[in-house]
Amino acid sequence: MRAVSFENVCFSYGNEEGAFSLNNINLSVEEGEFVAVLGQNGSGKSTLARLCNGLLTPRSGKITVLGMDACDAANTFEIRKNVGVVFQNPDNQTVASIVEDDVAFGPENIGLPREEIGRRIDFALSAVGMEAYRNATPARLSGGQKQRIAIAGVLAVMPKVLILDESTAMLDPRGRKEVMDVVLRLNKEKKMTVLFITHFMEEALLADRAFVMHRGEIVMRGAPREIFSRADELETYSLSLPAVGQICRKLRQKGFPVAECLQPEELAKEIERCAFRQNI
Numbered sequence: 001m002r003a004v005s006f007e008n009v010c011f012s013y014g015n016e017e018g019a020f021s022l023n024n025i026n027l028s029v030e031e032g033e034f035v036a037v038l039g040q041n042g043s044g045k046s047t048l049a050r051l052c053n054g055l056l057t058p059r060s061g062k063i064t065v066l067g068m069d070a071c072d073a074a075n076t077f078e079i080r081k082n083v084g085v086v087f088q089n090p091d092n093q094t095v096a097s098i099v100e101d102d103v104a105f106g107p108e109n110i111g112l113p114r115e116e117i118g119r120r121i122d123f124a125l126s127a128v129g130m131e132a133y134r135n136a137t138p139a140r141l142s143g144g145q146k147q148r149i150a151i152a153g154v155l156a157v158m159p160k161v162l163i164l165d166e167s168t169a170m171l172d173p174r175g176r177k178e179v180m181d182v183v184l185r186l187n188k189e190k191k192m193t194v195l196f197i198t199h200f201m202e203e204a205l206l207a208d209r210a211f212v213m214h215r216g217e218i219v220m221r222g223a224p225r226e227i228f229s230r231a232d233e234l235e236t237y238s239l240s241l242p243a244v245g246q247i248c249r250k251l252r253q254k255g256f257p258v259a260e261c262l263q264p265e266e267l268a269k270e271i272e273r274c275a276f277r278q279n280i
């Protein structure tokens, strides 16, 4: 089954004609897919996320989520139960005054038994490295820690579709990698569908597919490596290659015969190969 599909979807926040935040979006995400969504500020990524779980409804077009019409208010509860979204701002995402109650909120809402809720809290807090903060007060945590709790709250529900809207941007590099590893594992092992909105090109590289948004439209789509092979086009949308790809490009411009690489290990191997060939 398709997890999410948009057919000719237009959306605008205001009433003015011709100023759509999303303009004629067509997309489909299969169940179990891991899709990265890229795009400069204001390109429409968060708007797309809000439409996926019924927080917003389109001006025109059709949105289907797990077989349900997202525009039909009767489906909103079922959609919210199955589509977990972590937004980019960690404030306004906590609901309780103790971390564990906050993480329990989602599982309680879907009526899970008490012991299962306990297990979910353990799993979710450990997934984000916050076990030690179980009894802490969310309001007194740092921005990155609050964001980890918001991610834990959504993971604890084990939604069929997980949407992370730049949710790891505030995390330190290690925290970001840990969350990415958990999300990748849930995607591979539990077939959780993931929409990963990010400004980190290295993270997009780990996705099965990527969409590039620009001024409310999807302007590029395909395997991340295919998208990153079109560096000039990406630049026109104010996006860049992962750092390794940029280094590689510079080396090639200077006549160093490395193949195009996007990950550190690949580039190290290429440089080794070239050095060996040239007897350096």
Ligand SMILES: Nc1ncnc2c1ncn2[C@@H]1O[C@H](COP(=O)(O)OP(=O)(O)OP(=O)(O)O)[C@@H](O)[C@H]1O
Binding pocket: 013, 014, 021, 039, 040, 041, 042, 043, 044, 045, 046, 047, 048, 088
């Ligand atoms: N609550 C709102 N009211 C009015 N306009 C909005 C609102 N939220 C977003 N917009 C407009 O909709 C467009 C898309 O915004 P959106 O937040 O979806 O972009 P984004 O790609 O998520 O950007 P960012 O990378 O900064 O998070 C922008 O032009 C923005 O000004």
Ligand SMILES: [Mg+2]
Binding pocket: 045, 046, 047, 088, 165
């Ligand atoms: Mg956004």
